[in-house]
Amino acid sequence: MTETGKLESIWIKRAKRGPMDRVEKARLVAGKGLENNADQGGKRQVTIISKERWAEMMTELDSDLAPSTRRANLLVSGIDLADTRGRLLRVGSCRLRINGETRPCERMDEAHQGLRELMKANWGGGAYAEVLGDGEISTGDSVEWLE
Numbered sequence: 001m002t003e004t005g006k007l008e009s010i011w012i013k014r015a016k017r018g019p020m021d022r023v024e025k026a027r028l029v030a031g032k033g034l035e036n037n038a039d040q041g042g043k044r045q046v047t048i049i050s051k052e053r054w055a056e057m058m059t060e061l062d063s064d065l066a067p068s069t070r071r072a073n074l075l076v077s078g079i080d081l082a083d084t085r086g087r088l089l090r091v092g093s094c095r096l097r098i099n100g101e102t103r104p105c106e107r108m109d110e111a112h113q114g115l116r117e118l119m120k121a122n123w124g125g126g127a128y129a130e131v132l133g134d135g136e137i138s139t140g141d142s143v144e145w146l147e
Helices: 051-061 107-111 115-119
Strands: 004-013 020-023 025-029 046-050 074-077 088-091 094-101 127-131 135-138 142-146
Touching: 004 025, 004 135, 046 051, 046 094, 051 074, 051 115, 107 115
Parallel strands: 046 074
Antiparallel strands: 004 020, 004 074, 004 142, 025 135, 046 127, 088 094, 088 142, 094 127
């Protein structure tokens, strides 16, 4: 994988356990997360998954679940999220600090039996991050690691 990629999708969660709404543009708020997202603040302000890692897992499961099944906020391509705790990721003009690996919950097995276990390897559940600066992001924005 290269060190630069693309923002493929953005989802905003209306409420805890609520639906994930796909949007073309969103606003990131420093110290909070995505504007209008149910989860705000803390170390887990934005959740991110890799398009390539999702595709690998779907191949292993012989399934074609949409990436939105993961219930993450951002889908990126061309960026490997594994073992990136502490790194800075630029999405569009915004900086995010990766604070850890998003561990899969029982809802993943509700979507497809075995998905939860499969996601435990190689950061398959994605990463969570905190927002370091306000800004707008849009589908198609560039995504890259900052040193």
